Structures are given as structure tokens and as C-alpha cells.
Amino acid sequence: MIVEWGHFALTLAFAVALVQTVAPIIGAQRGDDRLMDMAGPAAISQLALIAIAFGALIWAYVGSDFSVRNVYENSHSAKPLIYKISGAWGNHEGSMVLWSLILALLGALVAVFGRDLPARLKANTLGVQGAVSLAFLLFILTTSNPFERVLPAPFEGRGLNPILQDPALALHPPFLYAGYVGFSMAFSFAVAALLEGRIDAAWARWVRPWTLAAWVFLTIGIALGSYWAYYELGWGGWWFWDPVENASFMPWLAGTALLHSAVVMEKRDSLKVWTILLAILTFALSLVGTFLVRSGVLTSVHAFAVDPERGVFILAIMAFFTGGALTLYAWRAPQLKPGGSFALISREGGLVLNNLLLTAACGVVFIGTLYPLGLEAVTGEKISVGAPYFNAAFLPLMLPLLAALPFGPMLAWKRGDLAGAAQRLVVAAGLSLAAGVVALAMQGPGPWLAPIGAALGVWLIVGSLSELALRARMGDAAPREWLVRLAGLPRSAWGGAMAHLGLGVTVLGIVGASAWPTERIAAMKPGDAIEIAGYTATFKGVKSVTGPNYEEALASFSVARNGVEQAVLTPSKRLYAAPRTQTSEVGIMPTWAGDVYVAIGDNLGDGAHSVRVYFHPLVRLIWIGALIMSLGGALSLADRRLRIGAPARAKRRAAPAAGAA
């Protein structure tokens, strides 16, 4: 019965979304307060209804109600509780409900916390948000109903794909979706501003926190996915340029550009037209990502084979919102007044360069991801565009971006002093050069890009620290005094510097893991040892273990350095009962210099197993850097809250003018 309630709530939510779409937008056009006021309650009740639906689905999963087709197809009674719960969004239907839930949550947050928003902007924003919700609820109800029953009810479920039964992957979709869907706020605000034909710095102050929050979630989501691939797929790859990964990376690149252009708009009332366009494109890319992942058009290890009806539907949603918004943009954008001008060498100029390179890089990823699909659709020819393409086309755009980055925060708004900025970065430049030379000397005949990458990583880290030191005027004060100043810096200053520092850390990790890994493959019998990167891994043997829903061949390796045992690693092969699938679990020993990574392969007979041992230098820095970036974003977000009255003040100032018009 609860399942039917869930279905009913979802249908009601659709009706409410219809109200949320139509009433406020018409109200805003006619200046009808009562129609506009319907937006808030509609958004809140929509959230309540979708939460009931999502709760009902989780309830069905937890209770292993196999009369629900979705539960039967994706769950199993012997699965641990956490994977029963995460199974609710580990499949197409459930993940779309999660998508709608986050969408509704954002709408409700605007309704609750947006009291100070100008009434028309708020009504239009909630209206657009309602329209997006409407489209996705229609999609769920007509093509992807998670509450469909199957009669007679099967006794046991088919199980969740075992490689998805993993803590990181249980959290990966919610974070990713919070990021994707979070960008819908910037989109809704942008379309609302276009509908009104008016936009100002206060608008940017409203949009920035939403974009920042979405960006933080997306960063964590991507990092989780990458970390999962690293330890789950069995050889330590952390990024494959797989279309499914690119699907989340494109909105990240565009969203990063949007974050930076919104700063210009907020601080200098400039780049308005561009910021609006970026807001539209970022969400459009989120929709492209959803289409790629959810339509089954991809050839990829991740891809699900799903019927094309859904793909066409999502394509239609994507075409409608992107096309509609861009048409509105072409019509209304020329009416937006240009803001303050700036010299090329200035903070604004630096942020424009950031935007150019990030969007170009995003375009490169876009083409690499969609060209094979387009070519196949047109000519039937099947190609694969992989890492070599992205290394050749993406990296050359990233290098100047990373090289220019530390200059940006050192330049003044409006007109900057490049020589002065360079002077302040002398320490960073020196240390970065040293890092490059050390890397070159240590690697011997390695890839030429690696020392450059190492230098750039250090350049970003020290550059960010120099920025903080400069802001605290470290030079002209006693240590005690400037430490106080440092602590007193605005959180957004700390946040920005931290995000850039995190990027530097990630760059170092990428360089280490891609340029200097070592690999040994061997057929090993118990007692055999293998040397790697100064460590000795001794194979101790294999034993059989029975887990909650799998049988496991558990190998044991002793990892020693200079004869002293450092760790015992237990990579294994698991055979899951439902669905009947074999997976590998690896053994990893993290150290400061890198990870010792052991994977066990097939039983070759005679007690011998094929074994792969890797050393992945610095690889952990990739995710630590991503974490620092997210923390930096979260810190900036905390700063925004202190200024939550700012848009309201701007509104009050604007109100008399609007009244006169």
C-alpha cells in the first residue's frame, strides 16, 4: 500500500509542479501578486510529495518488497542494509526520483530563504524551476515508473550489480546529482532574469551561493567516482575519459567558469551577458550528462542498456530547455546594459582568460565525447576517442590556465600591474622552478610533460599561499600581528586561495600517478616474492571465505621494506550469488610517497596465481586536492551567509527606481 502512496504522491507532485510553472510566471507578467505568491507553497508541497515518493521507494527496498519490479530487478534480500538503501538510487528509475527530489529541495529552499528576493525574480525563478521539475516528473511517470508492480511477486530479487555495492559508489550518485541539479538554480535565475529583461549585481549575489554549492557537490561526486574506479576496477586507473565521466566533467568545467564570471558580475557589474549564457550552458551540459548516462547511447563499461524511448524523451527535455533558454537569450540579452569596463591586464581580464580557456577545454571534451556518437549516427562507423585525444587536445589548454592562475588574484580590479604581480610571485616561481628541476633529475628519461606538471603544481600551491601572505601584509608586521590579520581575512579570500591550492595538489597527484607508476605482472606461488619501488611483496597464499552475499578467494601478501613488514594486503576475487558476477577487490597500502597496490588474477593451477603489483606515486593527492578544493568552496559559501542581507539592501535601493518605471 505504501508503494501505491508513493506513486500517488509522485503523480500529485506532477500536478503541483504544473501549478508552480504556470501561476507564478503568468503572475509575474501581469504583476498579479496572488498568482506569484502561489509559487512558494507549491514549491514546498512539491518537495513534501516527492520526499514521500522517495521515502516509499526506500521503504520498499529496505523491506525487500519484490512485488515492486524496480526492487526485484535491483535488490536482493541477502544484501547488506546500506546497499539495499543505496540500491534505491543505483538504478535508472530510482535515480531519476532522486534527481527530482533534489530539484524540488532547491525550489523549496528558494521559497523558504528567498524572502528578500525581488518578488518577480522569485516568482519567475520558481516558475522555471517548476517547469524543469514538471518535465522530469512527466518523464518518470510515463517512461520510468519505479513503483510498477510485478505479479505474481517473485520470491527473490535479481540483486544489485556487485561492483556497485560499495560505500563510495553508494554516495557517488547523490553528490553528482546535487551538483548537476544544483546548476538548475543558476539556470532558473538566468531565465527569470531574461524574462524580466533586468539584471544587476544583486542577481549575481543570489546566484553565486547556489552555483558554488552545486560546484562543491559536483567536485566531491567526481572525486568519489574517480576514487571508486581506482580501487574497484583492479589496476589503479583513476580517470578514463570515459563518456560517463566526461558527462560529469563538462558541467564541472562550465560551472567553474560560471563561478568565476559571476564574481566579476557581482563585484564589477560586468560580463552580465556572458554570465547568463554560461548559466544556461552549464545546466544544458548537466542535461547532456543526464542524457548520456540515462539514455544508454554510450558504449562504455558504465553504460546501462536501456530502451531508446527514454533517450528520446530526455533529448526532448534537453532540446526544449536549452533551445528555449537560448532563444530567450538571443531575444532579451541585447537589452541588458553593459557594465563597467576594464583594462586587459586586470582581475577582470584574468577572469576572462580563465573563462575562455575553461569553456574551450569544455568544448574539447564535448567534441571528444559526442563526435563518436554523431559519426556513428550519420555514417554507422564506430570509433573510440580515448585518452590520446584528450591528452593531445585538453592538456594544451590547461597548461596556460594553470600557468596564468596565480597572477589573477594578484591583479587589482579594473586595472592591474603585471610586473607588480610577478614580483609578488617570485618565491612561488623560484620554488616551482626548483620542483621542475628536481622532478626532471629524479625521473631520468620520463615524459617531458611531467617536470612541467610538477612545477605547475608547486606554482599553484605556493602562489595561493603567497596570495594569503600578501593579503595579510606579511612583510610589514611582526609574526603575531600578521597571523591575526591572516585569521581575520574574509572567508571568501581563504576559500578562493584554498580552492586554487587544492587544484595544485591535484595536479601534483595527476603528474605522479600518470608519469611515474611502476607495474609488475607475475605468476606467483605461495612463498614467491616480487620487488617494486623499494618494497617486497611476498605471496602468502589463498584461502576461501564466505561473505554475506558472496564467496571469496582471499589472497594474502606481506609487504616489507628493508626486511621489515609494513602491512599485510588481502586482495581477493569475489563471486557474488545474485546477480552471479565475479569481482576483484584489491589490496592497497597507502604511503606518503604513493600506494602499493596488489591485485590478484586467475588461478593458473598448481597453486600459482597471476598477480599484478603496482606502485602509484602520489596518487592520493588527486583526491586530497579535490577535497581541499571542495573545502575551499564550502568556506566561501560560509562567507556568503554573512552577507545574506546584501541583496535585500540592493533591492530596497532599486525599489524606488522600479516603482517609477
Add this chain to the structure above:
Amino acid sequence: MAGMTRKQRRLALIFGAMTVLGASTALVLSALNDSVVYFISPTDAATKAQEGQRFRLGGLVQEGSVARAGTRLSFAVTDTKSAIPVVYEGVVPDLFREGQGVVAEGKLNANRVFVADTVLAKHDENYMPPEVAEALKRQGVFRPGGDAGRETAPAADKGGGS
């Protein structure tokens, strides 16, 4: 720089944007030219593929063809019409099995043996790389995933296919 008029600044911005756009277009075109890998069925590989050309070979792992010598694995990929011998150094994915779909990336050597450096297997019990399904469909031997009993007999596939 300071003496530039608003119009000159705008021109400079547009010029900068065009430069980045032009550079990235050039990068994309040259990268696509150099690094695209074609997907080829065993039949096409047997007839058309040249030695040293990098491509992806997709089909089924031929029954009875898998042989190991230490960590070196040899098997044949077939679309039931032609079969191409493949050698691969390393550990194959968990889902690699005789009679199942596989995609290998590498080059043909002088003896027309495909030397693979990457081997991808199908993703789960019911999933087959679309190219493989396509290639097999063209050969007329495609059975959609052994999936027919799915609607009616939920428990029947236990142990099936492994």
C-alpha cells in the same frame, strides 16, 4: 594598455577569444586525426586491417581458445564467421570468459596475431558491448543476452551462463 579606448579593448578581447577558439579547434582536429581508434569486427580485421594499425577488435571469445602461459594469455575473438588470434600480457577483467563478449584494443603483428594492450569484457551478465551485439547481429547469430526467461522465471538464471 592604459591608453586603449573602450572600443580597442573590446577588439582586443574579441581577438583573444578568437585566438583561443582557433587554437582549440586546431587542437581538436589534429588530435582527432591522430588518435581516433576504429572498431572492427573479426571478419573486417581478417580482410581489411593492416599490420601495425591500431584498432579495437570486438566479438566473442571463441570456445576452447583460451590458453595461458604464465601471465601471457592467448585466445581468439570470433564473430562466428572469422576468428582472430589475440595475445595479451596481463590480467583480464573479471567478466572475461569463453563464449562471452569482449573488446580488445591493440595492433596486428606481422603474423596477423592481434597484440592487445587493453581487454574490456562485458559489464554484467546481460550486457554486451553494443558494437559486439551489432557485429553479431550482422552475422545473424545474435541472441539477445540469453535474457528471454527474465520476465517469467526470476530464479531460473541462477548459475546460468557461468
